[in-house]
Amino acid sequence: MSRDLLRRRAAAVPDGLSAATPLVVARAEGSELVDPEGRRYIDLASGIGAMNLGHGHPDLLAAAREQLERFTHVAAQVATYEGYVRLAEELGRLYPTAPGAARPATKTVLLSSGAEAVENAIKIARVATGREWIVAFANSFHGRTYAAMTATGKTKNSRFPFMRSTSPSVAHLPYPYPYRPLVEGSEEELVALHVRLFEQALDTHLAPEHVAAVIAEPVQGEGGFVVPPRSFFQRIKEVCERHGILFIADEVQTGFARTGRMFAMEHFGVTPDLLVTSKSLGGGFPLGAVTARAELFDALGKGSLGATFGGNPVACATALATIRVIERDGICARAERVGARTVERFRAMAERHASIGDVRGLGAMVAMELVADRRTKAPAAALYERVQAEAFRRGVVLVRAGLYSNVLRVLAPLTIPDALLETALDRIDEAIAAAS
Ligand SMILES: Cc1ncc(COP(=O)(O)O)c(C=O)c1O
Numbered sequence: 001m002s003r004d005l006l007r008r009r010a011a012a013v014p015d016g017l018s019a020a021t022p023l024v025v026a027r028a029e030g031s032e033l034v035d036p037e038g039r040r041y042i043d044l045a046s047g048i049g050a051m052n053l054g055h056g057h058p059d060l061l062a063a064a065r066e067q068l069e070r071f072t073h074v075a076a077q078v079a080t081y082e083g084y085v086r087l088a089e090e091l092g093r094l095y096p097t098a099p100g101a102a103r104p105a106t107k108t109v110l111l112s113s114g115a116e117a118v119e120n121a122i123k124i125a126r127v128a129t130g131r132e133w134i135v136a137f138a139n140s141f142h143g144r145t146y147a148a149m150t151a152t153g154k155t156k157n158s159r160f161p162f163m164r165s166t167s168p169s170v171a172h173l174p175y176p177y178p179y180r181p182l183v184e185g186s187e188e189e190l191v192a193l194h195v196r197l198f199e200q201a202l203d204t205h206l207a208p209e210h211v212a213a214v215i216a217e218p219v220q221g222e223g224g225f226v227v228p229p230r231s232f233f234q235r236i237k238e239v240c241e242r243h244g245i246l247f248i249a250d251e252v253q254t255g256f257a258r259t260g261r262m263f264a265m266e267h268f269g270v271t272p273d274l275l276v277t278s279k280s281l282g283g284g285f286p287l288g289a290v291t292a293r294a295e296l297f298d299a300l301g302k303g304s305l306g307a308t309f310g311g312n313p314v315a316c317a318t319a320l321a322t323i324r325v326i327e328r329d330g331i332c333a334r335a336e337r338v339g340a341r342t343v344e345r346f347r348a349m350a351e352r353h354a355s356i357g358d359v360r361g362l363g364a365m366v367a368m369e370l371v372a373d374r375r376t377k378a379p380a381a382a383l384y385e386r387v388q389a390e391a392f393r394r395g396v397v398l399v400r401a402g403l404y405s406n407v408l409r410v411l412a413p414l415t416i417p418d419a420l421l422e423t424a425l426d427r428i429d430e431a432i433a434a435a436s
Contacts, residue, residue, distance in 0.1 A: 001036035028055035052280035054413035063321035083316030096265035110311030114252035114278035115143025117288030125213035137175035141222035187229035208243035218264035221253030224402030225367035256280035260363030285315035379404030390431035
């Protein structure tokens with residue numbers, strides 16, 4: 001049955017949309033995917049970080065069912081419904097805020113995806129500042145629509161086939177990558193260099209008065225779970241504030257408890273001007289959001305934002321249930337435990353497998369970077385492919401990441417039972433041994 005569907009997919013769906021595994025899914029339960037033949041797979045991809053609460057969570061299903069019975073779609077440009085408004089209020093209540101700072105008054109517009117939310121954040125920043133330029137980071141990923149793709153700095157698959165030149169009005173700066181630093185030295189020295197590069201860009205080829213915003217992932221997701229030093233965003237934000245440049249935090253992958261906090265920016269002690277969320281926000285339904293200081297939205301003309309399906313009522317219901325469950329069940333603390341155990345196991349594996357060059361992460365956003373040689377750090381992309389295939393043969397679903405396609409990332413559901421996590425990690429260990 002699986003083989004038949006894969007054959008039909010090959011005939012009817014373009015290879016441009018490729019799948020990381022040959023898995024066909026018939027059912028999903030908790031942290032497991034089940035194929036039509038009844039084989040069970042531990043899901044360490046979580047729908048690329050969109051299922052932080054796992055599959056079939058009873059609270060989310062109940063919220064969806066209840067909303068399905070009442071109405072499924074009306075469009076927020078046509079009429080008002082409570083779920084939309086309440087979700088906007090909740091995202092304001094949870095807005096990541098620097099320690100000691102007052103939580104800003106925010107507003108929220110809801111969209112249908114991460115890329116669409118990024119598009120809107122860029123549009124809002126440009127109108128609110130009256131400026132055109134966006135500063136983004138090398139090795140970033142912000143989505144596949146045109147403005148999001150332009151901001152994306154990890155370009156090989158997602159941008160080069162569609163745009164060969166650098167788009168006007170977006171400039172990229174290097175992002176601090178502690179495993180592959182631009183200078184050897186302390187974290188402070190690395191941060192100082194990257195802040196200097198930003199200042200130098202503003203002194204040379206970018207006029208600060210033309211720069212609307214900096215957009216950054218607090219931890220680069222597709223780029224390979226690159227965690228910058230803790231002081232990085234504070235220093236970048238200080239430069240932004242000196243020049244009236246807005247700071248957009250793209251928390252599409254890092255959001256909703258993934259890093260052990262509701263939002264990863266809380267680790268960095270910075271209040272963003274705009275917050276972009278999606279993936280686990282919708283709890284399995286397509287939903288994106290831009291939450292920002294109210295006055296930034298207020299600069300926009302009436303009717304200038306919208307999307308037919310943005311803030312779909314069923315997705316709003318599951319989003320509200322997601323937030324409720326994260327808070328009620330202590331999911332942030334659970335993410336810390338899942339992450340700490342994964343890091344501990346990966347470090348133990350690194351003592352036995354020379355191909356593990358680096359183990360890193362924040363909360364339950366954990367990765368290992370595979371290399372051919374620890375001294376030269378030459379990336380081992382082919383080895384990663386073999387590890388993924390061996391893990392799949394052992395019933396574990398992984399998706400890769402990283403500039404060099406050599407990063408094994410774990411996006412386990414945060415609700416994964418301890419025993420299942422241990423089994424998945426055992427199988428990864430065996431897969432690396434078999435692939436090496
Ligand atoms: C940080 C980040 N921003 C934006 C996106 C784009 O989201 P979507 O695929 O929902 O358009 C992604 C997707 O992986 C992402 O990781």
